[in-house]
Each structure stands twice: as C-alpha cells, then as structure tokens.
Amino acid sequence: MLFGKEPTGFIFDVKRYSIHDGPGIRTTFFFKGCPLSCWWCHNPEGISPLPAPTYHGNRCIACGRCVRECPRCARTFGPNGIILDSTKCVECRICEQICPTRAIEFVGKEMKVEELIRLAKKDLAFYDESGGGVTFSGGEPLMQAEFLIACLKALHSQEISTAVDTSGFCREEDILLAAEEADIFLFDIKLIDPKLHEYYTGVGNERILANLRSLDKKLVERGRGSINIRIPLIPGVNNSPENLEAVIACVLSLRSVSGVNILPYHSIGSGKYKNLGLEFKMGRTQPPSDDEVSQAISLFASRGIHAVKGG
Ligand code: SF4
Numbered sequence: 359m360l361f362g363k364e365p366t367g368f369i370f371d372v373k374r375y376s377i378h379d380g381p382g383i384r385t386t387f388f389f390k391g392c393p394l395s396c397w398w399c400h401n402p403e404g405i406s407p408l409p410a411p412t413y414h415g416n417r418c419i420a421c422g423r424c425v426r427e428c429p430r431c432a433r434t435f436g437p438n439g440i441i442l443d444s445t446k447c448v449e450c451r452i453c454e455q456i457c458p459t460r461a462i463e464f465v466g467k468e469m470k471v472e473e474l475i476r477l478a479k480k481d482l483a484f485y486d487e488s489g490g491g492v493t494f495s496g497g498e499p500l501m502q503a504e505f506l507i508a509c510l511k512a513l514h515s516q517e518i519s520t521a522v523d524t525s526g527f528c529r530e531e532d533i534l535l536a537a538e539e540a541d542i543f544l545f546d547i548k549l550i551d552p553k554l555h556e557y558y559t560g561v562g563n564e565r566i567l568a569n570l571r572s573l574d575k576k577l578v579e580r581g582r583g584s585i586n587i588r589i590p591l592i593p594g595v596n597n598s599p600e601n602l603e604a605v606i607a608c609v610l611s612l613r614s615v616s617g618v619n620i621l622p623y624h625s626i627g628s629g630k631y632k633n634l635g636l637e638f639k640m641g642r643t644q645p646p647s648d649d650e651v652s653q654a655i656s657l658f659a660s661r662g663i664h665a666v667k668g669g
C-alpha cells in the first residue's frame with residue numbers, strides 16, 4: 359500500500375449465486391484487464407484494464423450525436439446500428455455523456471476493498487450452507503495484484519473461502535502472495551505448444567507454466583490450498599490428442615491438483631465483440647459434440663485423472 363492509500367480495483371461485473379466458478383454457491387467479481395487476447399474469450403469487455411465503451415443497439419434511436427461529436431471520428435453508422443472503430447477510440451467518454459438513451463455505456467467501476475467485502479458478505483449464509491465463497495475472475499485478477507491480495511487477506515481474516523480464476527500470466531511474486539491467502543486456484547491450461555499458444559492468445563506460455571509449477575510448490579509447502587485445472591475444449595484449436603496428452607503430462611507432474619474441468623467452447627459472448635468494436639476471430643466454430651467432450655474426459659480418466667465437464 360503506497361503512503362497508506364487503500365488500493366482500489368476496477369470491476370466490470372459481479373455475479374451472485376454463481377455455481378460455475380468453484381465449489382458451492384459463490385459471488386464472483388470480474389476484474390478488468392487481461393494480458394491475453396484469446397480468440398474465444400467470452401468476456402471481451404474485461405480485456406481493457408480501463409472502463410471500455412459498449413453499445414446497446416436496442417436502446418439506440420439513431421440520432422447520430424455520437425457520430426457527429428466523437429473527436430476521433432471513431433463512430434459511424436452501419437447496417438445494424440452504430441459501429442465503433444476501437445483503434446481510433448481514446449476512451450474520452452464524450453459519446454457516453456451525450457447519448458440521450460444510454461445506448462453507449464462504459465463497462466467497469468472502481469471499487470474499494472471494504473465495498474467489495476460488504477457486497478460479498480451479503481451471501482454469507484449461502485457460502486456456509488453450500489461450501490461456497492468468493493471467486494475472483496476477469497479479465498485476469500492478478501493484473502490488479504495489490505487490490506486482489508488486499509481483498510484475499512480481508513476475506514481470509516473473516517474465514518470466507520476464496521478462489522482465484524487465473525490465466526497464470528502474471529508476476530511470479532504476485533501469484534505466490536495470492537497463494538498465501540487463497541483456498542483454490544482455477545488455473546487455465548489452453549495449449550502446451552508455445553507457438554500455438556502465442557498464436558491464439560497473443561502470449562507464449564512459458565511464464566504461465568513456470569508460474570503453475572511455482573504455485574504448486576508453494577501450495578504443497580503451505581499444506582493448504584489446491585489447484586483446479588480448467589481446459590477450454592475448442593475444436594480445431596486445442597482438442598487434438600497431442601495437446602490433451604501434453605496437458606495430462608503437465609497435470610501428472612503437479613501435486614496439488616484437486617480436479618480438472620473440461621469447459622466446452624461456446625460462442626455465447628460473440629455478440630459482445632460487435633458491441634465493443636472488436637473482431638471475433640472464431641468465426642463459425644461450433645462447440646464440441648457430447649462425444650468429443652466424453653472422449654476427452656475418458657482420456658484423462660485413463661491416466662487416473664478425474665475430469666468433469668463444466669465447473
Ligand atoms: S469514447 Fe471513443 S467513441 Fe466515444 S467519443 Fe470518445 S473517442 Fe469517440
């Protein structure tokens with residue numbers, strides 16, 4: 359904490375009563391900012407570290423004020439409403455202020471630790487009942503490490519269980535500090551081949567895999583905390599037997615893994631890309647079939663690893 363100033367964080371969503379972000383019933387806080395740009399990301403509004411403009415076409419009355427008054431000419435009329443060229447936008451928020459129908463909104467809100475804790479504690483009874491707690495997701499929560507660790511400490515001191523949903527692309531010292539407080543890490547492994555990883559996510563995976571090993575060692579030393587490996591199963595990207603075998607070898611080399619979640623790809627977030635003026639690179643990629651998901655689960659089971667669909 360710099361000069362005693364309490365850290366604050368940028369949050370773009372809060373999901374209460376979540377049952378897919380760790381065990382039990384949870385409150386999930388979605389942190390702004392991610393160093394990766396995965397083609398299939400279903401929360402693209404979380405990629406920018408700052409509040410990002412989004413467009414709700416159903417509220418737009420086509421008055422054209424945002425097009426006329428944008429100082430960077432970043433907005434134009436398109437066949438289905440207003441189009442944003444995100445490469446020109448400087449996030450000055452003029453369009454948000456002048457839009458008469460709130461069709462343009464900036465996603466993301468600054469929050470203090472105590473505000474987050476107050477919100478999380480509203481569902482204490484559900485956590486106790488279900489073995490749930492609070493999950494930090496994103497974006498990449500470790501991009502706001504100081505704020506994240508302050509929240510983890512505050513929740514830990516109140517005996518509220520915590521989970522950190524991470525890509526693992528962060529500073530090693532930050533994930534090790536988080537490992538002193540958090541109970542569960544939901545750790546994504548997307549691709550083992552570093553070149554393919556870079557092609558589809560914008561970054562190599564060397565740092566991610568090194569952090570995974572360091573986190574595993576730390577949790578073993580601590581004698582508390584576990585890692586849930588999460589694999590988004592994406593046809594044509596990472597569902598090859600070679601990649602899955604390499605993931606299995608990686609999982610088998612770790613000692614604090616409590617389970618593997620296979621998350622079938624879906625394109626539900628694709629509409630958000632247009633609203634944000636971003637390109638959706640997955641095109642018409644279809645979700646994996648039930649058979650493909652079962653085959654992946656069986657492959658893990660054949661090596662003695664308990665994997666489940668979703669989670
Ligand atoms: S936020 Fe972006 S789109 Fe909106 S007025 Fe400013 S530059 Fe233009």
Ligand code: SF4
Nearest residue numbers: 418419421422424457
């Ligand atoms: S200012 Fe608002 S209502 Fe008017 S065209 Fe732009 S988005 Fe639509």
